[in-house]
Amino acid sequence: MSQEKEYNFQQNSQTESTATVDSLTVESGLEALQSSPEFHGTVEPLDGLDALETCEHIALFHRSHEERFATVAPFVRQGIERGERVMYVFDEFTKSEILAELRGGTVDVDAALESGQLTFHTLEETYLRSGRFDADDMLDVYAEAIEEAKAEYPALRVTASTNFILDEYATIEEFMAYESRVNDLFKGEDAIALCHYDCERIPPETLVDVVRTHPHLVYDDTVCHNFYYTPPEEFFAPDEPTRDVERMLHTLVDRSRARSELNEMVAELEESNERLKRFAYVASHDLQEPLRMISSYLQLLESSYADELDEEAQECIDFAVDGADRMREMVDGLLAYSRIDMDETEFEPVACDDIVDDALIDLQVRIDETDATVVAGALPTVRGDANQLKQLFSNLLSNAIKYSGDEPPHVEITAERQGDRCVFSVADNGIGIESEYVDQIFEIFNRLHSNDEFQGTGLGLSLCRKIVNHHGGDIWVDSEPGDGTTFYFTLPKAS
């Protein structure tokens, strides 16, 4: 979450050259969409679009009720959250229907309504105040609203239905002329408007004009900075067709450039990712030999000169040997980790019963030492890499035995089919994991215990996650400190 906020902030500081951070600009409106959990779409960054920055007028093209409120709800909520005056002009839905959509999130919509921060207005009170649509009158309504809002609130936010343009109240031309002038009115003011247009009902020729009169559009879950936008002074100018052609061509060029840049970028990233994988593999592989030299010759020093070394020299060597040994374990682990990236072995059906049996044979000494019991139910056959899956079970079992606490370890492995995948669980009765650390345990080299408490490299669980991800699955943990830990993971079912 904090990362996301930082990102937004950075974006603001890059693009908001004229406005202060607190003032209301289109970016903050777009930011509301970008950071809203309900809005899953794309928000085009404003970089390099200075000309559009000051026009805070967004058209929402919606095809369904859901699509409409996925944009409107976060827009209104952000306004309330920022303490702004929010005006909602409604028509086909009732106030309570709209309120039901707006509630949720972290803001109290009803309190805002109570205090007058959020107000609802019928068409009769606004666009159709004089019985039919009158642009001058409506611009007055908004000018008044801006003035009123200024006295008490940091900004004004308007969101309005526009379906009345379908009725006989206004000609399309009149309304579009008006929309175009709204941009002028809002320019330089702390005000932002989001107009809703029903794509299913409004005729295409009207929608074209809507596109041309709104600097920003929300369509198909994407916030676009609109190259087709025509500033009011140009909208009715005689040379407009020429400009229109220029704008269209500009859009084509821009889109083609963006695409080709994107393709180049993807290729570069893929190559760099490939190099990084290769680097981790080569580095860990080549580190092995010098490390083996250090360990070997320290041991030779120790054994060949045992009589001549005093206690302190002996202790120094012990520390060095211990360090080299641990580093070697880490390098080995890193190698195993990076090898999964390099591995191109085809997946094949793997009987998990056999894999677990294999893993248990390797762990037999530890099982005997700790008096552990491991119970495995009937396990399914999955699609995967047998070596990697053995490593996965082996790491989880060995952790379950290692972090067992005072009681002899008791581990249970179960699995159940869920559609085309299998969910496995490895449950122990061990010391458990504090909830605050749960997110860290899968990170590479992260450890919750010192080596004096529990020996380890901090690679085991990251390796597990890597293996599970390599198989297209997920891994997660459920743990209660003192009560044990259950690891869950999914693997693809063998067909």
Add this chain to the structure above:
Amino acid sequence: MVEEPLHVLVVEDNRGDVRLIENGFEESSVERSLTVVNDGEAALDYLYRRNGYESEAKPDLVLLDLNVPKKTGRDVLEQIGGERDLRSIPLLVLSGSQAENHILETHELGADGYFVKPVDPHEFISLVGRVANSIATSGTLPPGEYSEIDRRT
């Protein structure tokens, strides 16, 4: 048993490992003469008796590290793979790598044995001693990591 000393070519660029190999032969008390070359190219020159190695005798045993400069141990194996005469020399891979693909690949290329260099120097030394004794007494090499593959096939 062998009148002539055992003639061994060691392809190894790591002086630490060369020393452990020497210690291993000393421990075995097998009569031997060791020639050490530091890279794959020199190894090939030696085996083909060229570029200054013209007067060298054919070795009785080759100990080959995979991770050597110029030409890798794998390259050396690949080059001599087609030479019947050279193929007949017992060749043991001594490598730091325990990667399955290295083991399988060198096996396919015709090496006779593969051992992962033990971290414990005493184990390393006694491994070399065992290899020396095996060659001296029976002329064969312990297969090491290949035993699993040989069993499967």
